[in-house]
Amino acid sequence: MANAKQVKAAAPLNNGLPSVGTFKSGDGVALFSTSHPTIAGTFKNTLTTQADLNETSLEQALIDIAAMTDERGLKIAARGVKMIVPSENQFTAEDMNLKESGTADNDINAIASMGMIPQGYRVNNYLTDTDSFYIITDVPNGMKMFQRAALNTAMEGDFDTGNVDTKLEKDTHLEYQTLEVSSALKVRN
Numbered sequence: 005m006a007n008a009k010q011v012k013a014a015a016p017l018n019n020g021l022p023s024v025g026t027f028k029s030g031d032g033v034a035l036f037s038t039s040h041p042t043i044a045g046t047f048k049n050t051l052t053t054q055a056d057l058n059e060t061s062l063e064q065a066l067i068d069i070a071a072m073t074d075e076r077g078l079k080i081a082a083r084g085v086k087m088i089v090p091s092e093n094q095f096t097a098e099d100m101n102l103k104e105s106g107t108a109d110n111d112i113n114a115i116a117s118m119g120m121i122p123q124g125y126r127v128n129n130y131l132t133d134t135d136s137f138y139i140i141t142d143v144p145n146g147m148k149m150f151q152r153a154a155l156n157t158a159m160e161g162d163f164d165t166g167n168v169d170t171k172l173e174k175d176t177h178l179e180y181q182t183l184e185v186s187s188a189l190k191v192r193n
Contacts, residue, residue: 010129011130013130014128014130014131014132016035016147017088017128017136017138018132018133019035020034020035020036021035021133022034022036035049037049037050038050038052042074042075042076042077043076043077044073044075044076044077047073047075048068049072051065057089057093057096057097057100057135057137058096058100059115062087062115062137063114063115065084065139066083066084066115066120066121066139069082069083069084069139069141070082070083072141080143082142082143083120083141084120084121084139084141084142085122085123085140085141085142086121086123086124086125086126086139086140087101087125087126087137087138087139087140088125088126088131088137088139088140089126089127089128089131089136089137089138090127090128090129090133090134090135090137091127091129092134092135093134093135093136093137094125097125097137098125100115100116101116101121101124123140
């Protein structure tokens with residue numbers, strides 16, 4: 005059951021691309037898109053030009069997050085707080101988050117020195133896109149997952165035979181009550 009829960013929890017990230025298109029946001033567009041419709045025009049939560057995880061693409065993603073606006077076009081002062089990466093990108097993420105110098109020339113790694121991703125990164129082994137990475141922002145009430153019912157167990161012994169009957173009940177349906185596209189930024193598809 006733990007595996008099913010992890011797979012379902014990663015499904016919005018795995019299926020939210022326009023190319024896959026099976027996980028739509030509330031506006032009818034793929035979860036990660038450059039054309040979410042709003043009252044003020046359109047909104048994007050992915051890079052315009054897709055790029056692998058490197059210092060330049062991460063910096064651009066953080067710039068895009070800082071420029072995020074609400075549905076009326078007003079800036080919301082969002083910032084990235086945590087990066088989610090598949091296991092294939094964990095070493096690149098570690099290099100960019102902790103090293104104070106970016107290259108052999110000992111130049112400053114602006115992402116690390118400015119504390120742009122204060123909670124660092126987490127590896128999610130259930131991501132299917134090996135070159136993707138995601139940034140969770142500090143926008144409140146973003147993507148949430150709810151478990152409707154916890155695992156219930158019951159045991160009853162049979163006096164005559166000595167057998168023990170065990171019953172397990174689990175509702176494995178996970179609900180995504182609110183999914184605001186400003187809560188996560190898809191950077192690579």
